[in-house]
Amino acid sequence: MSTTLRAALWMIGSIASFSAMAIAGRELGARFDTFEIMMYRSAFGVFVVIIVAFATGAWRQINTRNMGQQVIRNLAHFTGQNLWFYAVTVIPLAQVFALEFTSPLWVIVLSPLILGERLTFMRGIAAIMGFIGILIVARPSIDGINAGLIAAASSAIFFALTIMFTKRLTRTQTITGILFYLTTMQLVFGLITAGYDGDIALPDAASLPFLALIGVCGLLAHYCLTNALSIAPATVVVPIDFIRLPVIAVLGMLLYQESLDILVFVGAVVIFAGNYLNIWFETRKSVAQKP
Numbered sequence: 001m002s003t004t005l006r007a008a009l010w011m012i013g014s015i016a017s018f019s020a021m022a023i024a025g026r027e028l029g030a031r032f033d034t035f036e037i038m039m040y041r042s043a044f045g046v047f048v049v050i051i052v053a054f055a056t057g058a059w060r061q062i063n064t065r066n067m068g069q070q071v072i073r074n075l076a077h078f079t080g081q082n083l084w085f086y087a088v089t090v091i092p093l094a095q096v097f098a099l100e101f102t103s104p105l106w107v108i109v110l111s112p113l114i115l116g117e118r119l120t121f122m123r124g125i126a127a128i129m130g131f132i133g134i135l136i137v138a139r140p141s142i143d144g145i146n147a148g149l150i151a152a153a154s155s156a157i158f159f160a161l162t163i164m165f166t167k168r169l170t171r172t173q174t175i176t177g178i179l180f181y182l183t184t185m186q187l188v189f190g191l192i193t194a195g196y197d198g199d200i201a202l203p204d205a206a207s208l209p210f211l212a213l214i215g216v217c218g219l220l221a222h223y224c225l226t227n228a229l230s231i232a233p234a235t236v237v238v239p240i241d242f243i244r245l246p247v248i249a250v251l252g253m254l255l256y257q258e259s260l261d262i263l264v265f266v267g268a269v270v271i272f273a274g275n276y277l278n279i280w281f282e283t284r285k286s287v288a289q290k291p
Contacts, residue, residue, distance in 0.1 A: 004236055008228075015244050017217035038186060041214045042215075044214070050180075083155035092252055093258065094248055094260075095148075096148075099155075100155065101156075101275065114161070129274030130274040136266055139263065238276055
């Protein structure tokens with residue numbers, strides 16, 4: 001089996017997991033607030049991570065180094081994920097996914113401040129293209145901007161912060177350690193934010209499968225994506241990942257009668273082009289620098 005085909009199979013798992021999370025989040029929105037959804041998602045995540053860690057012996061890799069970075073990373077992810085879950089309940093799913101694709105472009109903008117990386121001319125062009133894509137998708141006007149669009153766009157920024165702090169943590173931490181603190185810390189955050197008013201909605205027979213689906217798919221999506229990137233270059237993986245947009249747009253149309261907005265696709269293509277241009281240029285540069 002070719003490398004590209006194996007990467008494509010992993011990406012099918014990633015696309016299916018992200019899409020399932022969005023639909024489950026939409027279904028749960030009427031019964032649970034986003035803090036409760038994140039609390040239950042993290043509870044399922046802790047259960048899965050601990051079982052896998054002990055079954056494989058990877059629990060020995062969990063340590064208490066870099067706790068400050070772990071806290072910042074997981075606060076950023078917790079905030080971004082809450083905004084994302086809110087967005088999927090109030091705006092078309094295709095808009096949420098299109099705006100989510102701007103996360104790598106926010107990494108370009110913020111990495112000079114957080115990672116000390118240089119903002120090159122090509123990275124600047126990619127970031128500008130991403131901003132143009134946002135304007136096309138959101139079409140800002142007095143009537144057009146709403147809380148859902150702001151939440152979706154803001155979630156991309158927090159996901160970008162998550163990516164950057166994850167990159168810093170991978171210098172000293174294993175994936176098992178990062179996932180363990182991701183789930184346990186966010187379970188604590190979820191308990192605090194969901195229970196501050198003394199009222200936490202309990203799952204019933206109808207909602208429990210959706211909560212379990214979010215918990216499992218939340219881990220599976222990133223696991224599949226990581227595996228795809230480990231065996232194939234980003235120039236192969238990113239175009240496959242973009243298939244998420246038409247998939248979720250069709251699902252939104254079939255399940256929730258959401259219209260297929262051509263401008264959302266146009267804006268998403270511009271965002272994708274900015275992402276791909278940066279990846280292609282960085283890949284060529286790294287190849288040229290090899291002896």
